[in-house]
Amino acid sequence: MTMFSQNPLMNGPNYSFSQTPTMASGANKEHSFYPYTDNGGSTLAISGNDFMIMAGDTRSTSGYNINTRYSPKVFKIGGTTSSQDDATLVLSVVGFAADGHALKEKLDAIVKMYRYQHGKPMSVKACAQRLSTILYGKRFFPYYVTAILGGLDEDGKGAVYSYDPVGSYEREQCRAAGAAASLIMPFLDNQVNFKNQYIPGSGEGHALVERAKDPLPLVVVEALVKDAFDSAVERHIEVGDGLSMMLITKNGIEEKFLPLKKD
Amino acid sequence: MNHLPQAWGRPRDDVYGPYDGSYLQNDGPNQHSQSPIVTGTSVLALKFKDGVVIAADNLASYGSLARFTDVKRLRKFAETSVVGFGGDVSDMQYLDRLLNSLDIEEAYGSTGHTLNAQNLHTYLAKVLYKRRSNFNPLWNQLLVAGLDGEGKPFLASADLLGTTFSSPSLATGFGAHLAQPLLRKVAPDEETASKLSLEQAVEAVKASMKVLFYRDARSIDKYSIAVVTKEGIDLKQDEKLENQSWAFAEQIRGYGTQVN
Numbered sequence: 001m002t003m004f005s006q007n008p009l010m011n012g013p014n015y016s017f018s019q020t021p022t023m024a025s026g027a028n029k030e031h032s033f034y035p036y037t038d039n040g041g042s043t044l045a046i047s048g049n050d051f052m053i054m055a056g057d058t059r060s061t062s063g064y065n066i067n068t069r070y071s072p073k074v075f076k077i078g079g080t081t082s083s084q085d086d087a088t089l090v091l092s093v094v095g096f097a098a099d100g101h102a103l104k105e106k107l108d109a110i111v112k113m114y115r116y117q118h119g120k121p122m123s124v125k126a127c128a129q130r131l132s133t134i135l136y137g138k139r140f141f142p143y144y145v146t147a148i149l150g151g152l153d154e155d156g157k158g159a160v161y162s163y164d165p166v167g168s169y170e171r172e173q174c175r176a177a178g179a180a181a182s183l184i185m186p187f188l189d190n191q192v193n194f195k196n197q198y199i200p201g202s203g204e205g206h207a208l209v210e211r212a213k214d215p216l217p218l219v220v221v222e223a224l225v226k227d228a229f230d231s232a233v234e235r236h237i238e239v240g241d242g243l244s245m246m247l248i249t250k251n252g253i254e255e256k257f258l259p260l261k262k263d
Numbered sequence: 264m265n266h267l268p269q270a271w272g273r274p275r276d277d278v279y280g281p282y283d284g285s286y287l288q289n290d291g292p293n294q295h296s297q298s299p300i301v302t303g304t305s306v307l308a309l310k311f312k313d314g315v316v317i318a319a320d321n322l323a324s325y326g327s328l329a330r331f332t333d334v335k336r337l338r339k340f341a342e343t344s345v346v347g348f349g350g351d352v353s354d355m356q357y358l359d360r361l362l363n364s365l366d367i368e369e370a371y372g373s374t375g376h377t378l379n380a381q382n383l384h385t386y387l388a389k390v391l392y393k394r395r396s397n398f399n400p401l402w403n404q405l406l407v408a409g410l411d412g413e414g415k416p417f418l419a420s421a422d423l424l425g426t427t428f429s430s431p432s433l434a435t436g437f438g439a440h441l442a443q444p445l446l447r448k449v450a451p452d453e454e455t456a457s458k459l460s461l462e463q464a465v466e467a468v469k470a471s472m473k474v475l476f477y478r479d480a481r482s483i484d485k486y487s488i489a490v491v492t493k494e495g496i497d498l499k500q501d502e503k504l505e506n507q508s509w510a511f512a513e514q515i516r517g518y519g520t521q522v523n
Contacts, residue, residue, distance in 0.1 A: 032297045035395050037424055060428050065439050067420070068430035069452075098392055098425035141396075 036144045037062060039097040040238025042178035043073055044228055045148045046192060047158030049215040051249045054090045054150045055225045056178075057233070057260060058242035060097060069241035069262060071097065075104050076246070076253055077149075078111030078122060087253060088121045088151055090246045091131075094178035095145035095165070103143045107131055124151035128161040128169060135167035142166050146177040156250060180232035180239045187231070191224055192216065222247075226258065233261050299351035299402040301325050303336045304481045305438030306347035307471050308406045309446050310416040310431050310456040311464035314492035315408035317345050317418075318468050320476070321500070322483035323352045329483065335500050337487045341366055344380035344409030345489045345496060346387070349435040350423065351402035358401060361390070380409025380417040380491075384427070392425025400424070404435040409491050416456075431456035434471070437479040442471035461490065473504050477511075 040061035045054045060071035073094050079087035091107060093100030110130060114122045122130075128149050135143060147163040162175040174192045176184035189195040194211045202209035216224070225245065233240045240263070245256040273282055301323050308317040323331035336355065338346045340362055348355040365386070369376050378386075384407040394401050404422040411417040419429040431453050432446035449467040450456035468488065476482050484504040490497045 033295070033395075033398060033400055035398065035400075035424065037426065039426065062426075065443075067426075068428040068433075070430070071428050096424075096426075098395075098427065101427065102392065102425075 036096050036099075038095065038179075039067070039071075039100075040179045041073055041094050042176065042180040042184065042229070042232055042236070042239050043092040043094045043146075043148055044174075044176045044184055044188075044225060045092065045150050045160045045162070046174040046188070046216075046221050046225065047150070047160045047172075048218060048221055050152075050156055050158065051218055051221075051247065052150045052152070052158030052160055053218075053221055053225055053245060053247050054092050054148065055229065055243060055245040056092050056094065057229060057239050058244050059238065059240050061238045064237075066241075072244045073097075073100065074244050074246050075108070077104070077108050077127070078115060080112070080115065086121075088248075089124060089127055090150045090248060090253065092148045092150075092177070093145045096143075099143040100145045100147075103134065103145060103147065106134060110134075124149065124153055124159045124161065127151070128159075128171070131161075131163065132167040132169045135163060135165065139166050146181075148175055148177055150246075150248060152248060152250065158248070176228070178239075180236040183232050183235055184228045187228055188224075192221075218247075229260060295399040296351070296354070296402055299354070301330060301352040302481070303334065303349050303352055303355065304479055305434055305436040305442065305475055306336065306349045306404070306406045307434045307438050307442050307446065307468055307475075308347065308408050308418050308432065309450060309459075309464050309468050310418050310453075311450075311459035311461055312457060313416070314410070314461070314490060315345075315416050315418050316461075316464045316468045316488065316490050317347050317406060317408040318472055318486055318488040319347045319349070320472070320483050320486040322481070322485075324481045327480070329481075332483060332485065335487055337489050337498060337500070338362065339489075339496055339498060340380075340383055340409075341369070341376045341378060342495055343376070343378075343491075344383050344407060345491050345498065346383070347406040347408070347435075349404045349406075354401040354403050358387070358390070358403065358405075379412055380407050381411040381419075383407055383409070384417070384419045384421060388421040388425060388427045391421050391423060395424050406433050406435060408489070410493060414493055437481070438471070438475055441474055441478055445471050445474065461492075465490070469504075473507065476504055476507070477509075 041057050041059055043056035054074050056073040058070045058072050060067040074092045076084035076087035077089040077091045091104055111122050131149055142165045144165055149161040151159055153159040160172050160175055161169050162172055163169045174188045194213055197211040198208040229243050240260050243258040243260050247254040303323055306319040308315055319336040321333055322329055323334040336348045369378055387405055391401055400423040402423050406420050408418050418433055420433050421427045431450040434442040472486055476484050486502050487500040488502055
C-alpha cells in the first residue's frame with residue numbers, strides 16, 4: 001500500500017482542490033513514520049566454571065532480503081585501543097541493528113571512561129548494572145534490542161547477563177536471544193540446565209532423581225553452540241551465513257569465525 | 264481576469280467553493296516528512312580489485328510520473344569518495360549542501376582533507392540516525408563508495424532509520440531484488456571481489472542497470488556511473504544504456520501486439 005502512496009495527498013499527481021485538508025486544524029495527525037525495523041539474526045551465550053562463550057550469526061536481513069552476509073552482532077567492550085585487544089567484556093545485540101550499534105558505542109565509551117578514571121577494567125557486575133540504566137534511560141523510546149553481556153566475575157567464574165529492551169536484567173547460566181531464540185532456548189534448557197533429565201531407574205513419578213547440575217566443560221559448550229546455530233539455520237530464514245564466537249577465559253578473549261549455511 | 268491580485272493562482276470560489284486555508288496556518292505541531300515526494304530509484308555498487316564501481320539512473324519520479332529526467336544522483340566528496348542517493352530528492356539535495364559545508368570545513372585543516380569513505384559513511388549514518396530519532400527522517404538510502412583508512416576498497420549503506428551495513432556488492436530499492444542477485448553471482452564474497460578486474464565490475468554493474476531498466480517502472484535509460492580508485496574518481500553523468508534487447512517482450516502475453 002505504501003509503495004503507491006508516495007505523494008503527500010492520495011495517490012499520485014492530481015487536482016489539488018478535491019484534496020484540500022478537511023481535518024480540523026489542531027487535530028493530531030498520526031505519524032506514519034515508524035522508527036524501528038527488525039534486522040533478524042540470533043545470539044547465544046553460555047557460561048562455564050572459568051569461561052563464557054558469546055556467539056551470534058552474521059546475517060543482516062530486511063524482510064525477505066539479505067542486507068549482508070557479514071554484519072557481526074558480538075562486540076568486545078571497553079578496551080583501551082580501537083582493536084579492543086585488552087577488552088575484558090563482550091556485548092551482543094540483536095533486533096534493530098541501528099539501535100544495537102548506538103547502544104554498543106555508548107556502552108563502550110562509558111566503560112572506556114571508567115577504565116581511564118579508575119585505572120582498572122570495569123567488573124561485569126558493574127557494567128551489567130550500568131547497561132540496565134542506559135536501556136531504562138530510553139524507557140519511552142527504547143533501544144529495540146535484546147542485549148546479552150558476558151565476562152568473568154570477581155571469582156573468575158563465567159558470567160552471562162541478559163536484558164530486555166527496557167533494561168530488565170538477570171544473571172543466568174545461559175541465554176538465547178533474537179529471531180531463533182524460541183528454537184534455541186528449549187535446547188539449552190535441556191542440554192545446559194538438564195531440564196527433564198532424570199537418572200534412569202532412580203524411582204517412579206515424584207521419586208525420580210534429577211540429573212546433577214554440573215557445569216559443562218569448554219569443549220562441550222562449544223559443540224553445543226555450533227549445534228544450536230546449525231539447527232537454527234535449518235529452521236529460521238533470518239539466521240545463517242556465518243557464526244562469530246567470542247570465548248572469554250582468564251587469558252583474554254579469543255575470537256572465532258565459522259561459516260554457516262548461506263541459503 | 265480577476266482584478267484582485269490576492270486571488271491570482273487560487274481556485275475560483277464560484278467553481279470550487281471557498282478556499283480552505285486551514286493548512287496554511289503554522290500554529291499546531293511541527294510537520295515532519297511522513298513520506299517521500301520526488302524520488303530516485305535504485306543505486307548499485309560493486310567492489311573490485313582496486314576500488315568500487317557505483318551507478319544510479321538520472322530520473323527523479325513524482326509518484327508514477329517521470330518528473331525530472333536529468334537529476335544526477337551520484338555525488339563526489341573530496342575527490343576520494345562517491346555517495347549514491349536513493350529515495351527523496353529534496354532530502355538528497357539537503358544532504359548535498361550538508362556535505363558541501365563539511366567539505367569546506369575539513370579543507371581548512373592544516374593537514375588538508377583527512378576524511379575517507381569510511382569516515383564519510385560514519386558521519387552520514389549518524390546524521391540519518393539522529394534525524395530518525397527526532398522523528399524527522401531524511402528519506403534516503405545511501406551507498407558510500409571509496410577507500411577505507413588502509414586504502415582498501417570500501418562500500419557501505421546507510422538508510423533513513425540509521426541502519427548500516429557493508430558488503431562486496433550493494434543495491435538499494437528495486438535493485439535489492441533485481442540487481443543484487445546478479446552482482447552476488449559476480450562477487451559472492453570479499454575474496455572474490457578482491458580479484459575482480461575493473462572491466463568485469465563495470466560490465467556487471469552495466470548489465471544490472473539494463474535489467475533494472477527492463478523491469479523497474481520508475482527507471483530511465485540515462486544513468487551516472489563512477490569508478491573510485493586510489494588514482495581518483497572517474498564520474499560519468501550522461502551515460503545511455505546500450506545494446507538493449509526487447510525481444511523478450513514479444514514472448515510475454517499482454518505486453519506486445521498479441522490480442523489474446
